[in-house]
Amino acid sequence: MDQPDLTAAPGADLAARLRLSVVRLSRRLRSQRSDAITLTQLSALYTLGACRAMTPGELATSERVRPPSMTRVIASLEEAGLVTRRQHPTDGRQSIIELTRAGADLLAAEASARERWLDKRLAELTEDERGTLSRASEIIDRMAGA
Amino acid sequence: MDQPDLTAAPGADLAARLRLSVVRLSRRLRSQRSDAITLTQLSALYTLGACRAMTPGELATSERVRPPSMTRVIASLEEAGLVTRRQHPTDGRQSIIELTRAGADLLAAEASARERWLDKRLAELTEDERGTLSRASEIIDRMAGA
């Protein structure tokens, strides 16, 4: 039958190729995580680092996961001392999650961790290729958020 | 409080942005999977569709997972009647995995499933944006395979 090498052929179905690429890179990134923190935790921490103080619901929306999933992520981050929780000023149901000093430090360390796997791989690319990935990242965010 | 942050800022650390993008798109893709098959199974099926006949070890290497993980994926595909296993001609330890007719049919159906979430999103992009994603996909594959 038709013999499309979907992993390589440039003209082949984009959705299939992009799906494979993302699945495989995602596996790689998860397996390359540090001992201290998982990729899911790091992702939430980045969002918190950008928005400073958020409710669990805002975090879940921002990370595009369901509230129960975020509950577990927050609990693990709290236990690790990377975030704290304080009362919401007006709504007793909600709470405010913020980075601790340790959380901010870890984020800063991650950001400058040039020895990290992905940083190394990116450093091996040309400037043009990094530009392509940068634009792709923006397009992907738009798609994933839609 | 829409993130002004690492997900959007063009000058921000590429590794961090790409990591977030890939994690989020991966979540989306897994949640958008059909009822019939998971993304992990589909990924293995695509590889089998391209390479026709492979041993479990070759499949694991190609998908970049560990052998025990591939054992489970193959078992689930076998149970679903999407792949079959036959004896290796010269090595009794190995076996040969191949698509069944049902597996090939499902793959063909997926490939032409224009109603799928990712296909819809991609169709909304400009030709230029799709070109960027296509090039990014190739770069990502090179990185993930390195």
Added chain:
DNA sequence: TATTGTTATACTCTATAACTATA
């Protein structure tokens, strides 16, 4: 003895459903 693959086990990630507390 080395290689290939499977079984046993455990942990992460995520979801849905049901529940609690507050608005």
Added chain:
DNA sequence: TATAGTTATAGAGTATAACAATA
């Protein structure tokens, strides 16, 4: 009654360690 969040539970995905069969 509606909303925000948590708890209970389940299933997918992946890994390491130990094992069996074959080379």
